[in-house]
Amino acid sequence: xxxxxxxxxxxxxxxxxxxxxxxxxxxxxxxxxxxxxxxxxxxxxxxxxxxxxxxxxxxxxxxxxxxxxxxxxxxxxxxxxxxxxxxxxxxxxxxxxxxxxxxxxxxxxxxxxxxxxxxxxxxxxxxxxxxxxxxxxxxxxxxxxxxxxxxxxxxxxxxxxxxxxxxxxxxxxxxxxxxxxxxxxxxxxxxxxxxxxxxxxxxxxxxxxxxxxxxxxxxxxxxxxxxxxxxxxxxxxxxxxxxxxxxxxxxxxxxxxxxxxxxxxxxxxxxxxxxxxxxxxxxxxxxxxxxxxxxxxxxxxxxxxxxxxxxxxxxxxxxxxxxxxxxxxxxxxxxxxxxxxxxxxxxxxxxxxxxxxxxxxxxxxxxxxxxxxxxxxxxxxxxxxxxxxxxxxxxxxxxxxxxxxxxxxxxxxxxxxxxxxxxxxxxxxxxxxxxxxxxxxxxxxxxxxxxxxxxxxxxxxxxxxxxxxxxxxxxxxxxxxxxxxxxxxxxxxxxxxxxxxxxxxxxxxxxxxxxxxxxxxxxxxxxxxxxxxxxxxxxxxxxxxxxxxxxxxxxxxxxxxxxxxxxxxxxxxxxxxxxxxxxxxxxxxxxxxxxxxxxxxxxxxxxxxxxxxxxxxxxxxxxxxxxxxxxxxxxxxxxxxxxxxxxxxxxxxxxxxxxxxxxxxxxxxxxxxxxxxxxxxxxxxxxxxxxxxxxxxxxxxxxxxxxxxxxxxxxxxxxxxxxxxxxxxxxxxxxxxxxxxxxxxxxxxxxxxxxxxxxxxxxxxxxxxxxxxxxxxxxxxxxxxxxxxxxxxxxxxxxxxxxxxxxxxxxxxxxxxxxxxxxxxxxxxxxxxxxxxxxxxxxxxxxxxxxxxxxxxxxxxxxxxxxxxxxxxxxxxxxxx
Ligand SMILES: [Zn+2]
Numbered sequence: 001x002x003x004x005x006x007x008x009x010x011x012x013x014x015x016x017x018x019x020x021x022x023x024x025x026x027x028x029x030x031x032x033x034x035x036x037x038x039x040x041x042x043x044x045x046x047x048x049x050x051x052x053x054x055x056x057x058x059x060x061x062x063x064x065x066x067x068x069x070x071x072x073x074x075x076x077x078x079x080x081x082x083x084x085x086x087x088x089x090x091x092x093x094x095x096x097x098x099x100x101x102x103x104x105x106x107x108x109x110x111x112x113x114x115x116x117x118x119x120x121x122x123x124x125x126x127x128x129x130x131x132x133x134x135x136x137x138x139x140x141x142x143x144x145x146x147x148x149x150x151x152x153x154x155x156x157x158x159x160x161x162x163x164x165x166x167x168x169x170x171x172x173x174x175x176x177x178x179x180x181x182x183x184x185x186x187x188x189x190x191x192x193x194x195x196x197x198x199x200x201x202x203x204x205x206x207x208x209x210x211x212x213x214x215x216x217x218x219x220x221x222x223x224x225x226x227x228x229x230x231x232x233x234x235x236x237x238x239x240x241x242x243x244x245x246x247x248x249x250x251x252x253x254x255x256x257x258x259x260x261x262x263x264x265x266x267x268x269x270x271x272x273x274x275x276x277x278x279x280x281x282x283x284x285x286x287x288x289x290x291x292x293x294x295x296x297x298x299x300x301x302x303x304x305x306x307x308x309x310x311x312x313x314x315x316x317x318x319x320x321x322x323x324x325x326x327x328x329x330x331x332x333x334x335x336x337x338x339x340x341x342x343x344x345x346x347x348x349x350x351x352x353x354x355x356x357x358x359x360x361x362x363x364x365x366x367x368x369x370x371x372x373x374x375x376x377x378x379x380x381x382x383x384x385x386x387x388x389x390x391x392x393x394x395x396x397x398x399x400x401x402x403x404x405x406x407x408x409x410x411x412x413x414x415x416x417x418x419x420x421x422x423x424x425x426x427x428x429x430x431x432x433x434x435x436x437x438x439x440x441x442x443x444x445x446x447x448x449x450x451x452x453x454x455x456x457x458x459x460x461x462x463x464x465x466x467x468x469x470x471x472x473x474x475x476x477x478x479x480x481x482x483x484x485x486x487x488x489x490x491x492x493x494x495x496x497x498x499x500x501x502x503x504x505x506x507x508x509x510x511x512x513x514x515x516x517x518x519x520x521x522x523x524x525x526x527x528x529x530x531x532x533x534x535x536x537x538x539x540x541x542x543x544x545x546x547x548x549x550x551x552x553x554x555x556x557x558x559x560x561x562x563x564x565x566x567x568x569x570x571x572x573x574x575x576x577x578x579x580x581x582x583x584x585x586x587x588x589x590x591x592x593x594x595x596x597x598x599x600x601x602x603x604x605x606x607x608x609x610x611x612x613x614x615x616x617x618x619x620x621x622x623x624x625x626x627x628x629x630x631x632x633x634x635x636x637x638x639x640x641x642x643x644x645x646x647x648x649x650x651x652x653x654x655x656x657x658x659x660x661x662x663x664x665x666x667x668x669x670x671x672x673x674x675x676x677x678x679x680x681x682x683x684x685x686x687x688x689x690x691x692x693x694x695x696x697x698x699x700x701x702x703x704x705x706x707x708x709x710x711x712x713x714x715x716x717x718x719x720x721x722x723x724x725x726x727x728x729x730x731x732x733x734x735x736x737x738x739x740x741x742x743x744x745x746x747x748x749x750x751x752x753x754x755x756x757x758x759x760x761x762x763x764x765x766x767x768x769x770x771x772x773x774x775x776x777x778x779x780x781x782x783x784x785x786x787x788x789x790x791x792x793x794x795x796x797x798x799x800x801x802x803x804x805x806x807x808x809x810x811x812x813x814x815x816x817x818x819x820x821x822x823x824x825x826x827x828x829x830x831x832x833x834x835x836x837x838x839x840x841x842x843x844x845x846x847x848x849x850x851x852x853x854x855x856x857x858x859x860x861x862x863x864x865x866x867x868x869x870x871x872x873x874x875x876x877x878x879x880x881x
Pocket of ligand 1: 304
């Protein structure tokens with residue numbers, strides 16, 4: 001058993017291990033309920049370790065069967081052993097060999113950590129601390145070893161046997177129905193990157209020649225019948241491999257790269273050396289079952305895991321506090337890759353939307369933590385938007401502050417200097433400081449201080465002197481355990497736009513250091529003066545979202561709408577329009593609360609229309625301009641005493657107003673976007689679909705589409721999942737005539753495909769209707785639902801909790817009770833998945849008092865339960881702190 005409240009782990013307590021393990025030989029004899037793992041470890045004391053220092057190895061629910069040191073069985077009083085710990089009390093002073101045998105039950109492993117079976121396939125997940133569920137080990141990222149793995153199984157059960165590294169040998173076990181394979185990974189790695197897979201899987205193969213001339217065999221393993229759905233993943237992999245050579249000078253370093261898709265998986269995917277294991281959602285794609293978003297997601301996740309081969313595997317983290325060293329950096333790399341493959345502007349907007357909808361609320365609530373936390377109770381709960389998405393923004397800011405050339409020089413230095421090491425954020429930053437000569441001491445606060453900095457911008461123009469001043473003030477709000485904050489080093493990219501839409505060049509700039517168009521905001525308040533301006537410019541501030549801050553300016557709607565029409569920075573053009581739309585939505589929510597009618601300024605509708613019909617802009621960009629912020633986004637901007645029902649009503653009223661006032665333009669654009677071309681997942685075709693489907697959403701929610709005829713036709717004529725699902729969403733969410741039939745026909749068509757059925761669950765779980773909670777309850781009894789599968793849980797309960805603001809946050813508290821109760825049940829089987837589901841409560845303190853009371857009661861009820869897992873306990877306690 002785990003202790004009820006484990007002691008916290010603190011960054012300042014880090015000590016290097018007293019022993020090193022240089023080689024690991026594993027012999028894994030698979031059986032569904034009694035797998036035997038023999039481990040032979042070459043152990044040696046670290047320099048400075050006193051003779052006789054006990055060797056303490058981690059375990060988790062392990063059963064030790066045999067143990068020997070240098071070939072001799074140890075006396076009982078020479079060791080101390082429990083399921084979660086093995087101590088060798090007085091090991092030899094020099095190097096020695098430790099041999100152990102443990103017995104595992106993969107079938108009973110519903111936590112999906114360590115070795116388990118998913119649909120008959122044996123697979124592993126070891127990050128962060130799963131390897132200790134396979135054998136006793138120094139299960140920490142700074143223990144790097146060379147692994148050789150022998151895997152043995154019944155031939156009939158598992159014709160395919162895969163390990164890390166390169167294949168060495170395979171054959172039959174004489175006189176049995178079993179066979180084996182031996183794999184060797186020459187690159188020293190931490191235990192969290194260990195993996196093995198065994199099962200009856202189909203293989204799709206290709207090859208790639210690296211820039212260094214190495215021929216690499218590429219394989220994707222999937223369940224039989226899914227071979228046809230791997231083309232996009234394979235194509236994405238090859239493009240990633242080429243891109244990393246071109247953009248970062250990094251080539252692949254083994255003879256084989258294997259990807260395995262499994263259906264029961266807690267994470268998106270895992271970058272195990274040479275053997276990536278994927279949630280099948282991020283591998284399988286066919287036009288009939290995957291949306292454009294799925295295709296983009298596969299491209300991103302395949303790239304992300306591949307890029308880890310250098311940022312994570314070749315250079316790994318010293319300890320789990322440094323998680324952002326590999327994750328933030330690798331997210332940055334995958335974002336850059338996708339930007340190069342698609343539209344940079346559209347990708348940037350999508351990434352910022354994700355950041356604001358996931359990371360900003362985390363940073364503003366009880367679960368806020370720095371990009372590099374200093375303390376954790378349960379590391380599984382730190383695979384967060386802050387570590388990943390904000391971590392990526394920090395790397396992006398580095399590039400913005402230092403410029404492309406110094407950034408690349410810093411990266412090269414990092415790869416050169418730390419290859420083969422387990423390192424830290426300090427070591428990473430030192431490379432950039434050396435490469436650029438820029439002092440990064442203040443910048444390093446981005447890793448230390450939690451909370452989204454608030455930046456206020458005020459401007460003033462004096463006609464008589466031709467001076468324009470921009471005053472920038474920053475403030476970092478208090479967060480749990482961090483009341484006082486220091487000013488940050490914030491890159492603020494700025495341009496001054498003239499009346500004709502062109503950027504104005506000032507004669508001089510004083511008041512702040514500026515490199516190119518980047519103001520270095522370092523003080524609490526700084527006033528930047530631009531001279532030589534014959535007309536009042538409109539400032540375009542924080543271009544490209546140059547820092548993950550919450551910007552608030554004194555620009556009037558008139559100025560923002562001018563930028564929405566004229567800004568040459570596409571991100572800020574979109575952001576300016578969004579700001580006006582958001583202000584209108586917040587005002588509308590206040591109107592609803594006061595029971596007044598919702599109104600919308602004509603100039604705003606005109607601006608939205610102008611961007612929607614502008615044929616010089618990309619389709620995907622136009623779609624983003626037309627899309628309203630979500631209910632959760634509006635709640636985040638309001639920030640306190642949030643009434644989700646008022647927001648829902650207000651947003652629906654604004655959407656209806658736009659739909660009706662722009663009805664003619666919407667209908668014309670929609671008609672013009674029909675296409676008879678064959679399906680292509682490429683960005684241009686996906687962009688066209690996205691605009692057409694946003695238009696459809698307005699039509700379905702407006703007067704003109706209220707009979708449902710056009711939306712039903714869209715549904716019936718769809719030749720791909722993107723269009724079919726978009727229409728289904730509108731039919732169900734607007735409760736249009738025929739929505740029940742559409743749901744039934746969708747289920748009949750896709751009942752054999754679990755990933756497609758996830759979408760069917762999700763559409764129903766996110767309907768903002770009073771009866772949705774009852775429907776969700778009933779759907780948990782649907783034959784296609786399984787609480788044991790993380791994707792199904794996310795699609796139904798997760799979608800309800802995070803994607804249905806008004807119903808999860810119901811005024812009667814029933815939404816909270818249901819999700820908390822479900823998480824409690826799930827916790828018995830899969831604590832990690834349960835804790836993640838529960839983090840939907842992260843914004844409860846921002847709710848209006850009645851709802852807050854209900855949310856708190858649900859959390860307190862959980863807190864009073866003595867049987868919670870450490871994962872759940874951690875989230876509940878932090879939410880209530
Ligand atoms: Zn990652």
